[in-house]
Amino acid sequence: MAGKGRGVGAFTFNIEALGIGRGSMPEARVGPSPLYPNTDFKPVPLKVGEDEDYMLALKQEMRGVMQRLPHNIKAQSSRADVEKYTERYLKQRQIEDEAWTPDWNLFPKELMPRTKKPRTKATKNKKSGKGSSKEAADVLSKLDELEKKDDGNAEKSDDEPEKKAKNEEEEEIEEEEYEEEDLEEDNDYIESYFDNGEDFAADSDDNMDGEATY
C-alpha cells in the first residue's frame, strides 16, 4: 500500500490543472532517439530546371578544375605508394600544370621558401609545365629511369597490368612469394631481437625453467 501511495503521490498538485488528463500523458522517452528516425513526411523533390542544371555543371566543373590547380596540395605520402597503371594518365595530366609563384608583395615574407632546394624544383616543374613534346618525352624517360632504379617493387607493379590480362593465377603466385619475402624479413627482425633478449636475461630464464620442472 505504501509503495503504491508513493508512486501516485510524486505530484504534490493536481496534474489535471496542467491540462494533462489521465491517459493523455505523452509516453516517457527511453534512451536516445534513433540515428535514422522514420520521417512522417517525405522530403520535397529538388528543384529542376535549366538554372539548376547549369549550376550543377558549374559546381562539378569548378571542383574538377580546383583539384588540378597548383593550389591543391597533395599529401606527400601518396607518392610513396606503389604506382598504379592509371596513375600514369593522371601524372601526365598533372605535369601539364604550371607551377604557381605568388606575388610576394602580398604575402608575409616568412612564407617565402627559404632553402634553395624547393625553388630549383619549382623551376624544373615550370619548365616541364611548358610541355613541349621533347621535354615531355624527357620527363617520361626520366620517370622510366627512376622506375628502373627502384628495386623489385616498381618492376612488379609495372608488370602487374600485363599479367592481369594474361593469367590471374600467376599473379596470385607472385603475391604469395611477395608475402613470403615479407614474412622472412619479419622473422629476421624478430629473431635478432629475441637473441638480444636471451643474452641479457639468460639467468632468469634458467630459473624460470627450474621452477617449472619442480
Add this chain to the structure above:
Amino acid sequence: MTAQEIRLCGLLLQEHFGEVVEKVGTHLLQRGAQNLRTIVQETNLSVNLVKKCLCVLVQHGACCFTSGRKGPGSPTEYRACSDRILRVLRYPRYIYTAKTLYGDTGELIIEELLQRGHMTMSGTVKTVADRLTQNMEEGHSMDYREVSSAFSKLVETHFLQRCPPVGGAGTSGTTAPAAAPAAAATPAAAVSVAPPTPESFPECYSVPHVSLIGRGKRQLVPENGEDQRNAKRAKMDTETHGDEGIYWQVNFERFHQHFRDQAIISAVANKLDQTSSEIVRTILRMSEVTTSATAACTKPLSANEVFRSLPASYNIPRHILDQYLTLLVDDPMEFVGKTGESGGGMFVVNLHRALANLARATVESIVQERFGSRSARIFRLLLRKRHLEQKQVEDFAMIPAKEAKDMLYTLLSHNLVQLQEIPKTPDFAPSRTFYLYTVNQLPTARMLLQNCYKTVANLIERRLFETKENKRLLEKSQRIEAILASLQASGAEPEQLSEVEEMISAPEKQQLDVLKLHVNKLDSAENQVDETIFILESYVSSTSTS
C-alpha cells in the same frame, strides 16, 4: 564558430585544396590566430608544407595575417576566416549570376578569379580571352579590349574590387622597398591592428590604365607549333601592362546584395503581381549605389522620382503607380514603407524587415515540410500571438487537444518552440505557474542555419562515400576514356573504337549511370541548401547590424 561550421569548412577545404591544406585550415579554425612556428609544431607537418598551405589560404582570402598584435616585432599571426571558406559553396551561384548579367565574358572573368583567388586585370583578361577564343570557330578570336571593357563594367558595378594592399605595422620595416610600387598606386593604409576592409581604400573601384592590345590566342596543335608558342609565351610573360601589383578579387558583399534584391523582387512577384515587383525592382535599382550594404532600408524616393525612372515599356500610368504603391505599403509583409508625404509620398524598401519576413517564411515552410501543415498552423499561431498557454493553443488552432499536445511537444523537443514559466508565487509550484509557449525567431533561425551546415556536410560526406565505393569503376571508365581519346587522335578505325568501348560491360555501365545520378542529386541538393543558408545568414547578420 561552431563544430558544424568547422566540419563543413574542413570538407570544403579538402575538396578544393587537398588534405594538407585542410589540416592546416581546420587547425587554424579550431585554435584561432596562431603564428607559423606554433602551427608547424602543432600540426606535425614540415615547415615548407605549412608555408605552402598558408600561401594557398592567403591567396584565396581564406586566411588573413596580422603582425605585431602583441607589440612591435612579434611574429606574424594567421587567422582563418570561416565566412570566406563557406563562400566556396556559393561559387556556382556567383558564376551563374555573372553569366546572366554580363554574358559569357563576365562568367569566365568571375570563374577565373574564384579559381585563382586574386589576379591582376591583365592576367585575367588574357586568360579569359584565350579561353573564349578556344571555344570560337576557327579563324575567329576574342579581342582583349572587349574583355577589358567587360572587366571594367564589373568593377563599375562593384562586383569586383581591388585587394587591399598589405599595410601591417610589423612587416612595413622589412617590406617597404618591395611594397613601394603597390603603396604608390594605393595610398598607404593607416597603420591599424584591425584588418582593413577593401572598401576603406579610396581607389577600391578605380580601374588602372592597362595597355593591352591584341587578341586571344588559340592553343595550337602540339606537333607543329610547339616551339613557336613557347617562344611567344615567354615573350608575353615578360611584358608589362602597367597594372603590376594591383590585384582584383570578387566582391562577395555586392553579390549578396544582388541575391537579396532578387529574393525581395521575386517574393513581391509571388505575393502580389508582376507589375508591383517591377516597381520594387525600379526602386531597388535606383538606390543600388546610394545605399550602403548594411543599411536597414533604402534611401527615400518620392513617387515622382519612381515614376520617372520606370522603364517606358511597363506602361504604368501615374495614378496606377500611386495605387500600387499604396497597396505595397499596406501589405503585411511590409516590403515597402512610406516615410513622408512630400513629392507625392516618399517610399523606401525595408531591406531588413524584408529579410526577416523571408527568413520567417523559410522557417515556417521548414516546419510545414517536417511536421505537417497542422503543426505549422500551431507554429504560425505562436509566431503571431507571441505567448500562449497550452489550452489557448488548442483552442486557437482548432485542433483536438490530444493531437495539439502531441504536436506542441514534438516542436518543443526539436527546439522550434520554447517554454516560458511564469510563477505566481516564488516557489514555482506547478499549480500556481503559467506555462507559456512561444517562438523566438532569431534563435530558431540560428539553429536551422546550423542544421543546414550539417546537412551540406553530410551531403558532401555521402558523395565522397559514393565515389569511394565505386572508385575502381570510375578509374576504369577514366582509363577507357583516355584510351579512346588517344585512339581518336591517332585516327583509329571505328571498329577499334567500339572494341575499346565494349571494355565496360552493361552492368558496369548501369552502375556508373546510377552513381552519376546520385552524385548529381547530391550536388544539386548542396546548391539548393545553400539558397536557404543564404536567406538565414543574411537575416542573422542583418539583426546584428541594426
